[in-house]
Amino acid sequence: MATTPTLLFIGCGNMGAAIAAGALDQMPGVRVVALDPDTERARSLLPPGAAVELHAEPSGLAGLRPDLVILGVKPQTLPELSAEVLALLRAAPVVSIMAGIGLERLSAALAPSAVVRVMPNLPSMIGEGMSLGCTTVALADSVRSMVEALFNAIGRFDWVADEVMFEKANPVFACGPGFVFAFAEQMILAAVAQGLPRDLAERLVHQTMLGSARMLSEDPRGAAGLKRAVSSPGGTTLAGLSVLEAEAGLPKILPGTLAAAHGRALELARMAG
Incomplete structure (x- = not known):
């Protein structure tokens, strides 16, 4: 250089x-x-x-x-x-x-x-x-x-x-922020539906996502290892994960999400000439 x-x-x-x-x-x-x-x-x-x-x-x-x-x-x-x-x-x-x-x-x-x-x-x-x-x-x-x-x-x-x-x-990194923001939005809405004040729900979700992202960046255990670390046998996190990771949950939703974004990108490229 x-x-x-x-x-x-x-x-x-x-x-x-x-x-x-x-x-x-x-x-x-x-x-x-x-x-x-x-x-x-x-x-x-x-x-x-x-x-x-x-x-x-x-x-x-x-x-x-x-x-x-x-x-x-x-x-x-x-x-x-x-x-x-x-x-x-x-x-x-x-x-x-x-x-x-x-x-x-x-x-x-x-x-x-x-x-x-x-x-x-x-x-x-x-x-x-x-x-x-x-x-x-x-x-x-x-x-x-x-x-x-x-x-x-x-x-x-x-x-x-x-x-x-x-x-x-x-779709993973360029569209990814939009998907992360959508997840955060739904977490906030779900917390409000459970009775939390919206301002508190926003603070809880924002800081939780910030701290979790930093751990993903700095902790050598990676996503799967960190997930195991926070999931006590028979505990509350595993109960929630059983819904997120059910067959109709994230394992189906995320591949479909990425495929839809990729397909649209290819369409736009063709339209651009």
Whole structure:
């Protein structure tokens, strides 16, 4: 990796701003430049005083030689990118964080640039994200390291071998926060139905999920081992688990949930062209 790499963000919306902020915080010496037509909104999404060089027009980037370009515009705007923006994208390795646009289409549009596809999930907004990357080209070690450093700056980053695995994994980590939030919501509603005040139910569920997630991250016993640790023989946790893990419970619901999300992702990819 360059000792003082220059990162160019094409689009500085919510996720672009979160990644830029993480880079500034975790990658010493990095230079961050962003192109976004609404610079006022982009600035409002960044931390106060963030050293991001914002430009509304490509003309402001004349002479810029970025080490990595992060493409974060809305997927439907890809065909509308100007010749000036495409020239920037074709002059450096590109990381696309656009949902639903596959590597084949990206590579055709941005050749000869090396293209990496990365999906960061929602908790990346608070520096606790899970991001997954894939590519079809052999990346230079410096580029690979830069991609890893950039997305590790907002949580954790992993590679998968190909785009098929990328799409299969997407429902787990990209849609996963929505599933976790839905579970939390239902826990709160169930607690309220049992007679607990809603504010107390929310605090109990929020902190229980936060602590449990931290244990999953730090305890070597893993999910199955931790579940056993909290389940005394004949106890209350096992009574509840007997409902959750019944044949019609989580063993059926979760595979169906992931399959539905994966199927829809494939439909959207086909619709995107």
